[in-house]
Amino acid sequence: MENVKQIRNDELVQAYQTMHQNNTKETQQAVTRQMVCAVFLLPVTPVQKKLPEDFPPKLIKNEKGELFLPLFSDLDQAKLAPPLAQSLIPIDISDAFGYLTDNKEIRGVILNPFSKPNLICARPMVENLAKLWSRIKTAELNGEDPEGAFRPQPQSVKLLVPKEYPDGVTFTLGAGLKAVPDVEKAWMCMVQKSANDNPETRDWMVILQADEPLKGREELFRDIGKTLTPFLGKRGVIFMENNPGLKGLTDQAAPIYERQEEDAL
Structure with missing residues (x-):
C-alpha cells in the first residue's frame, strides 16, 4: 500500500x-x-x-x-x-x-x-x-x-451481455485466466458504439475482478485476448478492471469465468 x-x-x-x-x-x-x-x-x-x-x-x-x-x-x-x-x-x-x-x-x-x-x-x-x-x-x-x-464523448457506448458466447470462447478464456492466480471473476460483454452499428463487428470487453491491478500486466492480458481470435475473428478484446461504474452490469450478468477452489491448487 x-x-x-x-x-x-x-x-x-x-x-x-x-x-x-x-x-x-x-x-x-x-x-x-x-x-x-x-x-x-x-x-x-x-x-x-x-x-x-x-x-x-x-x-x-x-x-x-x-x-x-x-x-x-x-x-x-x-x-x-x-x-x-x-x-x-x-x-x-x-x-x-x-x-x-x-x-x-x-x-x-x-x-x-x-x-x-x-x-x-x-x-x-x-x-x-x-x-x-x-x-x-x-x-x-x-x-x-x-x-x-478528456475529449467530449460523441456517442453513448453501451455494454451488452449476450445470451450465449461464440463456441470456444468460454473454455479458452477460462483456460487463460486460470493461469493468473489473482483473477477471481470475469464478465464478458460486447461494446456497442452506436445504435446502428453492425453486431458482427463489435469489439468485446472482459471485465476482471482481480486482487492485483492490471497496470503493468497489459501484455499478459493482450496475449490471453489473442487466444480468442480463432473464435472472434478480427474483433478486438479489451481487458479492464471492475469498478463502481460497471456495478449495474456485474450485479446482473453471470460471470463468464469464476475461479474454483481446484484452480488454486
Whole structure:
C-alpha cells in the first residue's frame, strides 16, 4: 500500500484554489484533470481481521446535517482534524464513488474539509469523475492515448451481455485466466458504439475482478485476448478492471469465468 506520508496533491490544491478565485471553464477543466489522476487520503475506522480497503470510512456532516466523505490531499491536511488522521488509506476517485454507491445517504465528497477554500463534489459529479477515470484506465490498458478520455464523448457506448458466447470462447478464456492466480471473476460483454452499428463487428470487453491491478500486466492480458481470435475473428478484446461504474452490469450478468477452489491448487 502506498505510504500515506508520500501522498501530496499540490497541483490539485492549486487548481481548485485558482477555480475559487476565477471560476471559468478552463479552471474547472484543470480541477477535473487533477481529480481523476489524484490519490487521496481517506480516514477509516480499523476493524480486526479486515483488510484496510474494507475498513468503514469515517464521515462528516455539513451545516445541514448531510453526510459527506472527507478526503485529504496530504497528511498535513488530515492532521488539521486529529481524530480523522489516526488511520488513513489511499484511494482514487473511483474508490470514492464506490463508497458512495455502498451508502446512498452520502451526498458527495469534500476535499480538505477543514481548510478554506475546500472542494465539494456532489454525488453526480463524483460519478462523472469516476466514469472519466474508467475511460482513462480503459485507454491505458488498450494501449491508446488516455488524453482522448478528456475529449467530449460523441456517442453513448453501451455494454451488452449476450445470451450465449461464440463456441470456444468460454473454455479458452477460462483456460487463460486460470493461469493468473489473482483473477477471481470475469464478465464478458460486447461494446456497442452506436445504435446502428453492425453486431458482427463489435469489439468485446472482459471485465476482471482481480486482487492485483492490471497496470503493468497489459501484455499478459493482450496475449490471453489473442487466444480468442480463432473464435472472434478480427474483433478486438479489451481487458479492464471492475469498478463502481460497471456495478449495474456485474450485479446482473453471470460471470463468464469464476475461479474454483481446484484452480488454486
